[in-house]
Amino acid sequence: MAPYHSRSSARDNLRSVLAVAVFLTAAACAGVAEARYGAGQCSTVASIVSEELYSSLFLHKDDAACPAKGFYTYASFIRATRKFPKFGGAGDLVTRKREIAAFLAQISHETTGGWATAPDGPYSWGLCFKEEISPQSSYCDATNKEWPCYPGKSYHGRGPIQLSWNFNYGPAGQALGFDGLRNPELVANCSDTAFQTALWFWMTPRQPKPSCHQVMVGEYYPTTADTAANRTAGFGLITNIVNGGLECNIANDARVNSRIGFYRRYCQVLGVDVGSNLDCAHQLPYS
Template sequence: MAQPSFLLFCIFLSFFSILSSYQTKATTITRLVSKSLYDSMFIHKDNTACPANGFYTYESFVKATGRFPRFGSVGSMETRRREVAAFLAQISHETTGGWPTAPDGPYAWGLCFKEEISPQSNYCDSSNTKWPCFSNKTYHGRGPIQLSWNYNYGPAGRALGFDGLRNPEIVANNSVIAFQTALWFWMTEQSPKPSCHDVMIGRYRPTEADLAANRTGGFGLTTNIINGGLECGIAGDGRVNDRIGFYQRYAGLLNVGTGPNLDCENQRPFA
């Protein structure tokens, strides 16, 4: 039988290894996005006009990334910066409080909302028996990526350790979990869609169906993954242009090029 002192030593090493992993990840993100840079990106996130003021803290963002060690840490420094810029751009569009003549411009108002305003339904797909809806619960958009539908809340909760079907409200009440749901969606492949992460790090390999649908790699494909059914295949769509505007601003702040294929107007949505 192992001696108690040896067991304690093993437990200590295990704890130290986990702590070191989280610290290393936090260091990676903080090197790419410092608190001052984060604050300059989201100038008005804590404006009293924003329903989410005080919710999307830098500390919560950094802590949430600890669950996803590959986010912003794969490939060249250019690739890493571009992925972070793309992610922040997409969550900014989903939560924007900006308008064309807004102070500091429309792309300075990301992370203004934490919950969908006036949802048109309870976002329950009753045909999805794997992730059944619960009575008196709604699965409308919440958090930075505006997580929606029972078939997203269920698996997100399972992956992150909360009950997404019975307690979807936590996504709008816990800022770390809110950021984690956005990162979960970003990092997770949902066939036939690739993950946004794989697209932005250049790991995406189009299938024959993708090639036929002109789903080329680039920021525009992440828009297709997130909301292509409503926004892609449309020339000059304002929502797509808003996403691009955020991306261009953040890429500039991160001192990285945007890469090609920014829009999805010539792409067909995923089935």
């Protein structure tokens, strides 16, 4: 039997070898990421959603029929996630996968070009549109003095989350380093900015709403008003945050069902269950 100190030395040597291996792996990861997606840390999301998987989720995003053809690239998505490292990086692996699935599901519905009998099914057509078609208004809330509308500009839906209204474009631009009020078109002209605005919306709480991220990672603590409105944690509350005023507190709403359909598909692909409270049929929307 070897002396104790020899076993200790062997263990220390093994730790050193493992430490070097981890360092080299991280360095290689950083090198690949920098070469392909720009400087910065390796994306936690990229370890879950590979480029191949991303392409399989959005089979038709680059079809000629999609106005966003060539716009929503995997590289832009990964670069955007690195600006928000907590996205897909909080909690255990199941929580991380479920959050990513929920985000991809919401942006898929917002930008879908699919229909019930579409090739490969309706849930293979996310990221087909990059801005709202035939907006009915300029989405200018003239009563909002903190983020005043700029003359001649429209704040209709753009990007993966279909960012809308001056009171969203203004703070999104401030947080991300562009003038969202004077140059809202950038969200439909720059794919990196488009994904960044979607993640900004996802990660940022706006009173009285929590952030979508907080809901998906277990950091949502309902207020008395939330409890009275039956706003329980789950994918349905995400829909309430995104578009509850038009879609929630309605039984069997087709738009809500579309969001859930995308979510079910992505959770299945990622190998996680969907969790509880999928819809918002019995939730009061935020005022």
